[in-house]
Amino acid sequence: MTNPGGDKSKEIQTLIQNMEAFNEVTAQLQNSYDELQGRVKQLDLELSDKNDELEKNLAEKERVKNYLNDILESQTNGVIVVDRAGIITTYNKTAGVLTGIKPQGCLGKTLNEVFPLFEPVVARLGKNRGETISQDKDIPSANGGTLHVRVSASPVWDNHGGQIGTILILQDMTEFRKMEELAQRNQRLREMGEMAAGIAHEIRNPLGSIELFASLLKKDLEGDTEKENLVQHIRAGVQNMDRIISTLLLFAKSAQPSRQQCDINQLLTECLEGIGNARVPENIKVIRKSGQGTLLANGDRELLRQVFPNLINNAIQAMPDGGELSLITQKSSVPNQSPEKGSATRQYISVTVADNGVGMSADNLAKIFNPFFTTKDKGTGLGLAISHNIIKAHQGTIDAVSEEGKGTSFTVKIPSWDENFDEK
Ligand SMILES: Nc1ncnc2c1ncn2[C@@H]1O[C@H](COP(=O)(O)OP(=O)(O)OP(=O)(O)O)[C@@H](O)[C@H]1O
Numbered sequence: 001m002t003n004p005g006g007d008k009s010k011e012i013q014t015l016i017q018n019m020e021a022f023n024e025v026t027a028q029l030q031n032s033y034d035e036l037q038g039r040v041k042q043l044d045l046e047l048s049d050k051n052d053e054l055e056k057n058l059a060e061k062e063r064v065k066n067y068l069n070d071i072l073e074s075q076t077n078g079v080i081v082v083d084r085a086g087i088i089t090t091y092n093k094t095a096g097v098l099t100g101i102k103p104q105g106c107l108g109k110t111l112n113e114v115f116p117l118f119e120p121v122v123a124r125l126g127k128n129r130g131e132t133i134s135q136d137k138d139i140p141s142a143n144g145g146t147l148h149v150r151v152s153a154s155p156v157w158d159n160h161g162g163q164i165g166t167i168l169i170l171q172d173m174t175e176f177r178k179m180e181e182l183a184q185r186n187q188r189l190r191e192m193g194e195m196a197a198g199i200a201h202e203i204r205n206p207l208g209s210i211e212l213f214a215s216l217l218k219k220d221l222e223g224d225t226e227k228e229n230l231v232q233h234i235r236a237g238v239q240n241m242d243r244i245i246s247t248l249l250l251f252a253k254s255a256q257p258s259r260q261q262c263d264i265n266q267l268l269t270e271c272l273e274g275i276g277n278a279r280v281p282e283n284i285k286v287i288r289k290s291g292q293g294t295l296l297a298n299g300d301r302e303l304l305r306q307v308f309p310n311l312i313n314n315a316i317q318a319m320p321d322g323g324e325l326s327l328i329t330q331k332s333s334v335p336n337q338s339p340e341k342g343s344a345t346r347q348y349i350s351v352t353v354a355d356n357g358v359g360m361s362a363d364n365l366a367k368i369f370n371p372f373f374t375t376k377d378k379g380t381g382l383g384l385a386i387s388h389n390i391i392k393a394h395q396g397t398i399d400a401v402s403e404e405g406k407g408t409s410f411t412v413k414i415p416s417w418d419e420n421f422d423e424k
């Protein structure tokens with residue numbers, strides 16, 4: 001006998017079992033899904049942490065890079081780095097200022113191509129750690145002049161001890177050279193001064209005797225006009241020599257300037273008006289320029305009166321066919337060499353005496369402050385040597401620039417009264 005109801009319940013039973021199995025699988029699936037989601041979340045978190053860390057690292061690297069770059073760009077020395085193949089990989093701002101070549105003109109090129117002058121310095125460099133080779137080079141400056149630079153090359157090493165390139169440091173030595181030359185000039189003049197003083201004293205005594213005997217002889221020869229004239233020639237010669245010796249002694253003597261308020265413009269006017277023999281010929285046009293207000297120098301009027309007429313006379317003599325004589329006065333300040341004694345800068349009154357006359361060769365320019373250096377038939381060659389001594393005794397400076405055929409310009413700087421009046 002068949003049992004249709006029993007079959008049905010079996011079917012339902014099976015269905016229920018299947019449903020349960022399905023539910024179980026679904027639940028497992030759900031669990032796995034939840035677990036997976038949890039892991040994804042975890043991974044997400046880890047990833048975001050890693051990202052944060054990476055970003056931090058990148059920011060730190062950027063900061064260090066900028067920091068190193070700032071240090072490099074703030075260097076007052078030029079810095080050039082080349083790799084092992086000699087290609088320029090780093091080039092700071094100062095290097096560009098010193099050489100006048102922009103970074104785009106040298107980055108990626110070889111050192112030899114852009115700076116052949118520096119190549120021998122690198123070539124001399126050995127392979128030892130801590131080794132530096134330095135050489136002084138004269139290079140054309142950005143403004144068309146000449147720059148004295150000290151080039152120092154050292155190898156660059158990586159962490160594993162391998163050489164990865166060479167670093168070149170460029171130091172501007174122009175000011176240093178000037179100071180060195182000034183010190184040598186002062187030393188030379190001091191020695192010449194001592195020698196000149198010795199010789200002058202030796203000559204003055206016999207000269208005195210010649211003068212004495214010549215005047216006695218003149219008395220004896222009274223009435224004999226011809227012979228009297230000859231003796232007069234001797235006396236004139238002796239007097240001329242005596243005048244030269246007096247000037248020489250003036251040079252040799254170390255001037256002791258008194259401290260007075262000197263109105264520089266007034267002093268120059270007096271010099272131009274003929275005091276100190278500086279008469280200006282008609283064919284010379286005098287141009288005067290002055291800074292605001294009364295320019296008071298802290299100096300010795302009498303001593304300074306020996307300086308400016310000589311500069312003006314030299315300028316006039318350099319323009320035999322006429323020209324322009326410029327006298328420019330102004331306040332100027334220069335860095336104080338010993339800032340512990342007062343402010344960071346020192347105030348000066350600067351006087352420029354310029355002409356557009358014959359000028360000088362570089363060779364002659366280097367000798368103008370030497371006593372007895374003259375290119376004139378009747379010059380003593382002591383004018384500038386004495387001027388130099390006087391200005392130096394004022395703690396001032398005197399400098400000249402000149403170009404053959406174009407003219408010469410002397411600049412004298414004397415401490416300003418404004419700065420020193422309380423020293424009195
Ligand atoms: N403005 C100038 N232009 C051209 N050359 C100059 C100028 N000033 C000076 N010199 C050169 O410097 C030399 C030295 O000058 P310094 O004044 O010492 O002596 P001097 O003028 O020759 O002789 P003195 O001063 O006794 O007349 C001059 O002979 C001249 O060659």
Ligand SMILES: [Mg+2]
Pocket residue numbers: 310313314383384
């Ligand atoms: Mg002179």
